[in-house]
Amino acid sequence: MNHIRIDRRRFLAVAATLPLVSRVAFARAASVPDARFVFILLRGALDGLATVPPCGDPSYAGLRREIAIPRPGEPNGALALDTTFALHPGLPFLHECWRAKALLVAHAVATPYRERSHFDGQDVLENGGVRPNAFASGWLNRALTALPQGRPGSHGETGIALGQNLPLTMRGPAPVASWSPSRLPAIDDDTLTRIADLYARDPVLSVRLADALAADEVAQGASMETAPRGGGARYLETLRAAGSFLAREEGPQVAMLDTTGWDTHANEGGAQGQLATRLGALDTGLRALKEALGAAWSRSVVVLATEFGRTAAVNGTRGTDHGTATVAFVLGGAVEGGRMLTDWPGLSRGALYQQRDLAPTLDLRSVLKGVLHDHLRVSSAALDSDVFPDSSMVRPAKDLIRA
Amino acid sequence: MADSVAAAIATNRFGLGARPGELANVAPDPRGWLLAQLSGGSPPVPGAAALEGSEAILARAAVLREEMRDRKRATADPRDSEEKLRRAAQGIGAYYRPLYVAEVQARFRAAVASDRPLVERLVQFWANHFAVSVDKAAVLGVAGAFEREAIRPHVLGRFEDLLFAVERHPAMLLYLDNFQSVGPGSVLARRATASRRRHGLGLNENLAREILELHTLGVDGGYTQADVTSFARMITGWSIGGGRGRLAEGEPGRFAFRVNLHEPGAQQLLGRRYAQAGYGQGEAALRDLARHPATARHLAQKLARHFIADDPPAAAVEQIATAFERHEGELIPVYRAIIDAPEAWETPLAKYKTPADYIHSAYRGLELPTDGQRAGLTASELLGQRTWSPGSPAGWPDSAADWDGASALLKRIEWADAVGARLGDRRDAQRTAPAILGGMLSKKVSQAIARAASGAQAVTLLLTAPEFMRR
Numbered sequence: 001m002n003h004i005r006i007d008r009r010r011f012l013a014v015a016a017t018l019p020l021v022s023r024v025a026f027a028r029a030a031s032v033p034d035a036r037f038v039f040i041l042l043r044g045a046l047d048g049l050a051t052v053p054p055c056g057d058p059s060y061a062g063l064r065r066e067i068a069i070p071r072p073g074e075p076n077g078a079l080a081l082d083t084t085f086a087l088h089p090g091l092p093f094l095h096e097c098w099r100a101k102a103l104l105v106a107h108a109v110a111t112p113y114r115e116r117s118h119f120d121g122q123d124v125l126e127n128g129g130v131r132p133n134a135f136a137s138g139w140l141n142r143a144l145t146a147l148p149q150g151r152p153g154s155h156g157e158t159g160i161a162l163g164q165n166l167p168l169t170m171r172g173p174a175p176v177a178s179w180s181p182s183r184l185p186a187i188d189d190d191t192l193t194r195i196a197d198l199y200a201r202d203p204v205l206s207v208r209l210a211d212a213l214a215a216d217e218v219a220q221g222a223s224m225e226t227a228p229r230g231g232g233a234r235y236l237e238t239l240r241a242a243g244s245f246l247a248r249e250e251g252p253q254v255a256m257l258d259t260t261g262w263d264t265h266a267n268e269g270g271a272q273g274q275l276a277t278r279l280g281a282l283d284t285g286l287r288a289l290k291e292a293l294g295a296a297w298s299r300s301v302v303v304l305a306t307e308f309g310r311t312a313a314v315n316g317t318r319g320t321d322h323g324t325a326t327v328a329f330v331l332g333g334a335v336e337g338g339r340m341l342t343d344w345p346g347l348s349r350g351a352l353y354q355q356r357d358l359a360p361t362l363d364l365r366s367v368l369k370g371v372l373h374d375h376l377r378v379s380s381a382a383l384d385s386d387v388f389p390d391s392s393m394v395r396p397a398k399d400l401i402r403a
Numbered sequence: 404m405a406d407s408v409a410a411a412i413a414t415n416r417f418g419l420g421a422r423p424g425e426l427a428n429v430a431p432d433p434r435g436w437l438l439a440q441l442s443g444g445s446p447p448v449p450g451a452a453a454l455e456g457s458e459a460i461l462a463r464a465a466v467l468r469e470e471m472r473d474r475k476r477a478t479a480d481p482r483d484s485e486e487k488l489r490r491a492a493q494g495i496g497a498y499y500r501p502l503y504v505a506e507v508q509a510r511f512r513a514a515v516a517s518d519r520p521l522v523e524r525l526v527q528f529w530a531n532h533f534a535v536s537v538d539k540a541a542v543l544g545v546a547g548a549f550e551r552e553a554i555r556p557h558v559l560g561r562f563e564d565l566l567f568a569v570e571r572h573p574a575m576l577l578y579l580d581n582f583q584s585v586g587p588g589s590v591l592a593r594r595a596t597a598s599r600r601r602h603g604l605g606l607n608e609n610l611a612r613e614i615l616e617l618h619t620l621g622v623d624g625g626y627t628q629a630d631v632t633s634f635a636r637m638i639t640g641w642s643i644g645g646g647r648g649r650l651a652e653g654e655p656g657r658f659a660f661r662v663n664l665h666e667p668g669a670q671q672l673l674g675r676r677y678a679q680a681g682y683g684q685g686e687a688a689l690r691d692l693a694r695h696p697a698t699a700r701h702l703a704q705k706l707a708r709h710f711i712a713d714d715p716p717a718a719a720v721e722q723i724a725t726a727f728e729r730h731e732g733e734l735i736p737v738y739r740a741i742i743d744a745p746e747a748w749e750t751p752l753a754k755y756k757t758p759a760d761y762i763h764s765a766y767r768g769l770e771l772p773t774d775g776q777r778a779g780l781t782a783s784e785l786l787g788q789r790t791w792s793p794g795s796p797a798g799w800p801d802s803a804a805d806w807d808g809a810s811a812l813l814k815r816i817e818w819a820d821a822v823g824a825r826l827g828d829r830r831d832a833q834r835t836a837p838a839i840l841g842g843m844l845s846k847k848v849s850q851a852i853a854r855a856a857s858g859a860q861a862v863t864l865l866l867t868a869p870e871f872m873r874r
Contacts, residue, residue: 118614166808180814186817194864215814260795319607
C-alpha cells in the first residue's frame with residue numbers, strides 16, 4: 001500500500017514556517033472552468049496501422065502480410081469503426097468509448113518532423129515547434145501559462161506529471177509538480193523541516209521540495225492504491241493516480257503520463273503478440289483512468305500521441321521500421337466523438353510518403369490546438385504564438401469538444 | 404582551501420564520490436590523481452570470475468529453448484529428467500533474472516569499492532552511450548556480460564576498438580535486431596522466394612540507424628534515410644552463431660558473419676562507395692564512421708556534457724574533439740583534454756547527480772555495506788534509474804532537467820532518511836561531511852549536521868544537503 005505521508009495540517013505547518021513557497025497552487029476558485037485534460041505520450045513510435053488498421057484499404061493486407069490485423073468479423077478480428085477503419089482487438093475500452101461517441105481517432109496524423117530519429121521526433125512533439133531542440137520548454141506547460149486566470153493573485157492553473165521527473169512537454173515557466181507512488185517509509189516532520197531549511201537559498205531544490213509536498217498533500221486525499229504487478233497492470237497505478245488527482249476539486253487541471261516500449265522492429269505480432277499485449281495494458285489503464293475520474297470524466301479530454309508512425313509494409317523481421325504518419329486518440333466525456341478525423345491518403349504505392357510510409361495529411365498540432373482552444377479555453381493568439389510558436393497557418397481542428 | 408575544492412571536484416565530478424580519507428590523498432595533486440587512474444588498463448569487475456560470459460549464457464539459453472520446443476512437440480518424454488522439464492517450463496526469463504541481479508550487484512560493488520573511480524565512471528558513461536536496455540527480455544541475461552566484455556576492456560583504448568566490440572557483441576545484435584536482418588537480394592532471401600517462403604525475411608534497419616544516430620555521427624551528422632538503408636544492407640549477416648534451421652551455423656552465442664544473409668553488391672554511404680564483398684564491406688564502413696569528424700564532435704559534446712555542464716562551453720567541446728581527431732580516436736588523450744579543461748574545475752557544482760551517481764556517492768561516502776544480494780538494484784529501482792534499463796538505445800539522459808523532478812527529490816530524501824535510520828549512531832556525520840565534501844561543504848550544512856537531533860538525522864542531512872545532490 002502507498003504511504004500517506006503528509007496530512008494537510010502537517011503540510012501547512014511545514015510550509016508555513018519555512019522559507020519554502022510552492023509554485024503549485026492547487027486550490028482554485030469556483031469560477032474557474034473545471035475542464036480536465038490528460039496527455040499521454042507513447043514513446044517509441046506507435047504503429048498506427050496496427051493500432052487503427054485500415055482494413056478496408058485495398059493495399060493494407062498485402063503490405064502487412066503475416067502481421068495484418070484480421071478484418072472485423074474474422075477470428076481475432078479488429079473492432080469495426082467504419083467501413084475503412086477498425087480498432088486493434090486489444091482495445092475494447094476504446095471501442096466502448098467510440099460507440100458512446102466519446103472517442104475521436106485522428107489518422108494519417110504527424111508532427112512537423114519528417115526525419116526518423118525517435119529522440120528528435122519526441123523532442124519536436126514535446127517542444128511544440130517545428131525543429132528538434134527548438135525550445136527548452138514544452139507546449140503543455142506553455143498552455144498552462146495561457147489558461148484563463150482563476151482569481152487575482154493566483155499562481156495560475158497547475159499541472160502534474162505522473163512520474164519522478166518532468167518530461168519536456170511539461171517543463172517551463174508554469175508551476176508543475178511531479179508525483180509517483182512511494183514504497184519508502186515516511187519521513188518525520190522535524191527532519192523534513194530541517195531539510196527544507198537547508199534548501200531555503202537553493203532556487204531549484206526549495207521549489208522542488210515545496211512542489212513535492214504540495215502534490216503529496218493532494219495525493220493523500222485521493223485513493224491511491226498500489227496496483228498489482230504484472231503485464232496488464234503496467235499503466236494501472238499511474239493512470240488511476242492521474243484520475244484521482246484530477247477528480248479532486250482542488251486538484252490539478254492537467255496531468256501527463258509518459259509511456260515507453262512502442263518501438264516494434266521485430267516480432268510485432270498481429271491480433272496477438274507483443275504490441276497486442278501492450279495495447280491491452282494501455283486499454284485497461286484507460287478504463288481505470290475513466291473510473292478514477294468518476295463524475296469528472298464528463299468534463300475530461302484525454303489525448304494520446306506518439307512521435308511518428310512506422311513503415312507501411314512489414315519489414316524482414318516481422319516488425320516495422322521508423323515511419324511518418326500514425327494515429328492519435330482524443331477521448332473523454334467532453335469529446336464530440338464517434339468520428340474519424342482523417343483525410344485518408346491511402347496505402348497504394350504511389351500514395352506512400354517516400355514510397356515507404358503512411359503519408360501525413362493532418363498536423364498533430366491542429367488536433368492539439370482544437371482541444372486546447374475549445375476545452376481548456378486557451379486563446380487563439382496564445383496558441384499561434386506561444387504554445388505552438390509560428391503556427392498560425394495550422395488551424396485548430398473544429399468541433400472536437402461537445403458544446 | 405582551493406586544493407580542497409579541486410579535490411572535491413576530482414572525487415565527485417570525475418570520480419563517483421569521495422570515500423573518507425580519499426580527499427586527503429587527492430588534495431596535493433587532484434589532476435595527477437585522475438591522470439594516474441588512466442594507466443594500467445581497465446580493471447576487471449571484482450568477482451567477475453563467478454560471472455558467466457555471454458557465449459556460455461546464450462548457448463545455455465539456446466539449450467533451454469530447445470528443451471521447451473521438445474516439450475511442446477511431444478508430450479512428456481519419460482526419458483526426460485524431472486529437472487530438465489522443470490527448468491524448461493520456467494523458461495528463459497527464470498534463467499536470466501538471477502544472472503541480471505548478480506551482474507547488477509557486481510557492477511554496484513565495483514563502483515562503491517573502486518580505487519580508480521574515474522575508470523568506473525568511464526565504463527558507466529560508455530555503457531550508457533552504447534546502451535542496451537533490459538526491458539527487452541532478450542538482453543536481460545547478457546546486459547552485464549556486454550558491459551564486461553565489450554565496454555570495460557576498451558574504455559582506455561581506441562574508440563574504434565570499442566565500437567567494433569560493441570557492434571559485434573551478441574547483446575547489441577539482439578537488442579537492435581540485426582542478428583536476423585536479411586538482405587533482400589541475399590542467397591537466403593532468393594532461395595526463400597524460389598520456394599515461396601519469403602515471409603519474415605528481409606532488412607531490419609534498427610541497428611544501422613542507431614549506429615549512425617547514436618553511436619557515431621550523431622543525429623546532425625549529415626546522413627540521410629538512403630544512407631541508413633544502405634548501411635543496413637552492408638551489415639546484413641552480422642549475426643550470432645547457433646540457432647535453428649537456416650541459422651544453424653556458427654558457434655552458439657558468438658558473433659558470426661552469415662554470408663547467406665548478406666546483401667551482395669556495392670553500397671554508398673555518405674557519398675563514399677563500398678565495393679567490398681562480405682563482412683569487409685560493413686567493416687570498412689564502420690571504420691570510416693569511427694574516424695569521421697562528425698563522430699569526434701558528437702562524442703566530444705556528450706563527454707563535455709557529462710563532465711563539465713549540461714550545456715557545455717563550445718571551446719571545451721572543440722578541444723575535446725580536436726584531441727579525438729589528432730590522436731585518431733585514442734581515448735586517453737581525449738580524457739586528458741577533459742581534465743585539462745579549466746571549465747571542468749569551476750564551481751558552483753554544475754552537474755545534478757543522476758540517481759546512480761547519488762547512490763554510489765552515498766555508499767562510498769558513508770562506507771555502507773554492499774553485501775546484500777540486491778542492495779544496488781533495489782536502490783536504483785526506488786530512485787528511478789533501474790540499472791541497464793534506460794528504455795531506449797539513446798541511454799539515460801544526462802541533464803539536470805531530466806533528473807531534478809519534485810517527486811524524484813522526495814524519493815532521495817526518503818531514501819536518505821532510511822539510510823540514516825539504518826545507520827543510527829554508527830556513523831559520525833559531523834566527521835564524515837568534511838571528509839567527503841571537503842571545500843564544497845557549506846557552513847550552513849555543517850552547522851545543521853552539528854545541531855542534528857540524532858546521529859541518524861545527521862546522516863540524513865548530510866545525504867540531502869544541496870552540495871551532496873550535485874557533482
